[in-house]
Amino acid sequence: APVVAAPVAPPPPAPAPVAAVPVGGTRALEIRIGPMDNLDLADAIKELFRDIPGLGTIEDLPCTDAGCRLFGVQTQSTDEDLLDLFAFHVAKEQVQIRGQAAPVAAAAAPQAVAVEAASAPVEAAAPLAADMVSGNFGIFPGAPGDPETRPALAPAKASAAAKPAVAATMESTSIRVALGKVDQLINLAGELVITQAMLAQNSRTLDPAANQQLLAGLADLDRNTRDLQECVMSIRMIPMSTVFSRFPRMLRDLANKMGKKFDLVLQGEATELDKGLVEKITDPLTHLVRNSLDHGIEMPEQRIAAGKSEAGTLTLAASHQGGSIVIEVRDDGRGMNREKILRKARERGMDVSDSLPDADVWQLIFAPGFSTADVVTDVSGRGVGMDVVKKNITALNGTVEIDSAEGVGMRVAIRLPLTLAIMDGMSVGVGQEVYILPLSSVVESFQVNPNDVNTVAQGSQLVKVRDEYMPVIAMEKTFRVPRAEGEKSSDIMVVVESDGSRVALLVDELLGQHQVVVKNLESNYRKVPNVSGATILGDGTVALILDTISMVNRARY
Numbered sequence: 001a002p003v004v005a006a007p008v009a010p011p012p013p014a015p016a017p018v019a020a021v022p023v024g025g026t027r028a029l030e031i032r033i034g035p036m037d038n039l040d041l042a043d044a045i046k047e048l049f050r051d052i053p054g055l056g057t058i059e060d061l062p063c064t065d066a067g068c069r070l071f072g073v074q075t076q077s078t079d080e081d082l083l084d085l086f087a088f089h090v091a092k093e094q095v096q097i098r099g100q101a102a103p104v105a106a107a108a109a110p111q112a113v114a115v116e117a118a119s120a121p122v123e124a125a126a127p128l129a130a131d132m133v134s135g136n137f138g139i140f141p142g143a144p145g146d147p148e149t150r151p152a153l154a155p156a157k158a159s160a161a162a163k164p165a166v167a168a169t170m171e172s173t174s175i176r177v178a179l180g181k182v183d184q185l186i187n188l189a190g191e192l193v194i195t196q197a198m199l200a201q202n203s204r205t206l207d208p209a210a211n212q213q214l215l216a217g218l219a220d221l222d223r224n225t226r227d228l229q230e231c232v233m234s235i236r237m238i239p240m241s242t243v244f245s246r247f248p249r250m251l252r253d254l255a256n257k258m259g260k261k262f263d264l265v266l267q268g269e270a271t272e273l274d275k276g277l278v279e280k281i282t283d284p285l286t287h288l289v290r291n292s293l294d295h296g297i298e299m300p301e302q303r304i305a306a307g308k309s310e311a312g313t314l315t316l317a318a319s320h321q322g323g324s325i326v327i328e329v330r331d332d333g334r335g336m337n338r339e340k341i342l343r344k345a346r347e348r349g350m351d352v353s354d355s356l357p358d359a360d361v362w363q364l365i366f367a368p369g370f371s372t373a374d375v376v377t378d379v380s381g382r383g384v385g386m387d388v389v390k391k392n393i394t395a396l397n398g399t400v401e402i403d404s405a406e407g408v409g410m411r412v413a414i415r416l417p418l419t420l421a422i423m424d425g426m427s428v429g430v431g432q433e434v435y436i437l438p439l440s441s442v443v444e445s446f447q448v449n450p451n452d453v454n455t456v457a458q459g460s461q462l463v464k465v466r467d468e469y470m471p472v473i474a475m476e477k478t479f480r481v482p483r484a485e486g487e488k489s490s491d492i493m494v495v496v497e498s499d500g501s502r503v504a505l506l507v508d509e510l511l512g513q514h515q516v517v518v519k520n521l522e523s524n525y526r527k528v529p530n531v532s533g534a535t536i537l538g539d540g541t542v543a544l545i546l547d548t549i550s551m552v553n554r555a556r557y
Contacts, residue, residue, distance in 0.1 A: 026074050029099035030061065031082070034068030036094055042069040044089045049073075051256060055085075085249060179275070182235055186421050189232040190517035196225045197538035229515075233419060236276070240318040240327070241269035243282055247289055247316065254293055261300050261311040262293065268318035273325050274419035280396055281327070281416065284389040288329045288412050289316070291386075296333030296410055306407065308332070320418075324440055327414045336362060336404040344370065359500065362402040366390040394549055397438065397532065399498065423518055425535075427511040427543065428494060431481040434543040435507075436516055436535060441548040443495040443502060445510055463493065463504050470495070471555035474506045478530065478551075498552035505551075518545060530554070 033042040049058040056075030063070035075082070079097050086095050203211075203218050244266050255262055273281070297303075297312035304310055315330040338361050345352045345364050352364065364370065368387040393400050398416040417423060417440065424439040452464045453472065461472040476483065476490060493504040516535040521528060521544075532547035 026056070026076055027099065029073045029075065029097055031071045031073050032063070032068060032096040032098070033071070033086075033090055034065065034094055036067055036090065039067065039069060041089045045069075045071070045086055048085060048089075048253075052085075052253070084246065087246075186232050186236065189229050190422070193225055193229055193515075193517055194536045194538075196221055198540060201538035229422070233422060234272075236274050236419065236421070237272035238275050238278055239269060240271045240273060240278075241266075243278055243285060244269055244316050244318075246282075247286075250286070251289065251293055251314070254290065258294070259299065260293065260297055262297050263311050263313050265313060265315040266317075267315065271318040271320060271325060273318075273416070274421070276421075277396060277416055277419070280392065281414070284392045284414070285327065285329070287386070287389050288414075289314070292329055292331040292333065292410070292412075296331040296335070298334050321415075324415050325418055327416070328411060330409065330411045332409040335406040335408055335410050336365075336402075337406055341365065358404075359402075362404055365402075366400070397549065401500075421518060422515055423545075424513065425516045425545065426494070426513050427537075428475075428492075428505075428507040429509040429511050430475045430479070430490065430507050431483055431487070433479070433481050434511065434537065434541065435475065435479075436543050436545040437494065437496060437505070438545070438548060439513060441496045441498060443497050445492060445494045448491055448493045448504075448506070465495065465504070468502075471503045472506055473503055473551060473555055476506075496548045496552065498549045501552050501556055503552050503555040516543075516545065 031045075033045065036042065046058050049055050055077060056073060058074075059072045061070040061072050073082075077085075082097065083092050083095060086092070199218055200222060203215060206215065208215060248264055251262070251264060292314050297314065298306070298308075300310045303312065313332045315328070317328040317330070319326050319328075338358065341361055341364055342352055342354065342356075345367070348367070348370065350364065350367065352361075365386050366389075370386065390400055393414055393416070396416055398414060401413040401415070402410070403413075404410040417438075425436040426439050426442050428435050428437060446465075448463065454462050454464070454469075456462055461474075462469045463472050472493070474490065475481065488508075490506040490508050492507050492510060494507055494510070495502055495504050518533045519535060521531060521534045528544070530547050530551050531544045533545040534542050535545060537543050
């Protein structure tokens with residue numbers, strides 16, 4: 001007689017999860033895309049379901065609204081995963097997810113949908129993120145869509161469903177505040193710093209014995225103001241992981257399309273950067289990452305023939321160095337071909353020499369319209385990209401450095417200030433005027449010997465510093481500083497650096513180093529050449545913050 005298996009007792013029902021995602025089950029969703037002008041972008045979403053194994057199925061549903069697409073989707077992915085995936089084709093604000101799994105989103109505005117989806121349990125996405133960081137993508141075993149990996153995700157989802165209190169606890173320890181309110185708070189803290197500096201300067205004339213209590217109170221105010229300033233600034237700081245997290249899925253899809261294999265390594269994800277900079281660095285970083293995969297990492301058979309591993313390594317790293325943050329994109333691919341770059345430069349009519357040092361050759365790729373791609377594709381070859389990257393980074397008072405070795409790999413490093421709201425500066429005096437130099441640009445200062453200054457063509461001056469000649473910028477001439485009769489001329493030089501080039505600024509005196517609150521001059525007055533902003537000094541006067549990048553470029557060209 002056949003043996004009848006005893007019925008297995010059903011497990012006790014788990015509490016309802018915070019995000020209604022059936023454990024190990026498939027969700028039926030309606031996804032509305034639009035309104036949008038180019039509906040081909042919405043149709044590209046169907047290709048994602050076709051190309052990514054394990055994502056689910058998708059079918060067209062009738063939609064009466066103009067400029068919209070409606071899809072019926074069967075998937076095990078969370079709303080957050082779907083939104084992140086769709087973001088490479090359509091904006092999140094144009095996506096509405098409806099169905100049994102997301103009842104709240106059905107009645108919400110498009111913006112609210114994106115916010116609601118972002119509240120999916122963190123635990124459910126953790127194994128997926130771990131696979132992404134280790135580089136196990138869909139083009140080789142261990143991919144999130146691989147059948148061997150799928151079962152491993154189920155326990156994590158189950159634990160997320162069984163612990164709704166964890167997500168609730170996380171929500172109770174944080175609040176969402178409009179960025180405008182944070183900016184207002186930072187501005188008020190900056191005004192407080194200026195007022196404190198004013199009080200401190202005026203108190204220097206007081207008799208310490210007769211005003212001991214007042215001076216002690218001012219010292220406490222100084223300390224508390226600095227602590228408040230650091231605390232307020234930290235509110236704007238967000239970890240680089242928010243930027244890095246968008247690349248694994250994008251790179252996996254791109255690698256699938258190109259037939260390449262790679263491991264993605266993320267370093268320094270906890271490194272914090274000002275939110276305003278994070279938003280502006282994302283696009284340049286995206287272009288650099290796509291370049292590394294497209295131009296840098298070779299096809300698997302080419303890597304094997306070159307004695308390398310089949311899968312390349314692409315590294316994204318962030319670290320603090322002094323008062324700056326350095327973001328690096330590294331790969332162990334083919335590197336850049338010096339001769340090819342020089343040949344392309346000559347074809348475009350650029351004046352280049354075979355004796356150019358490598359560092360200068362690598363900088364040629366930042367020329368507008370320059371591209372070394374042999375074939376124009378939707379990934380590269382259009383000649384638009386690296387010049388925009390350089391322009392965007394320069395606008396943030398940052399620099400881009402390139403290091404490459406053919407057949408070994410390439411490294412692109414972006415150096416940025418930690419924040420745009422406050423900076424360390426060196427104040428210098430010219431006549432009765434005070435100017436602020438970004439301390440990160442200052443190399444050295446010295447008293448000039450007139451014999452070391454040489455006049456060349458058209459009245460330009462060069463100064464010799466340790467066998468190196470560099471241009472001289474006379475601040476009094478550049479900014480037309482009035483001089484009193486008989487006043488001594490400038491005899492101090494401050495060397496500033498940008499993009500590996502140096503110039504010497506001729507000033508009257510060095511006043512000191514201090515933190516300054518950066519005020520936007522353009523929005524309050526107008527754009528001034530060679531000036532990036534302004535600040536208010538302790539005595540209430542306004543000092544201009546110099547744009548050392550434009551000054552160096554002006555002296556070079």
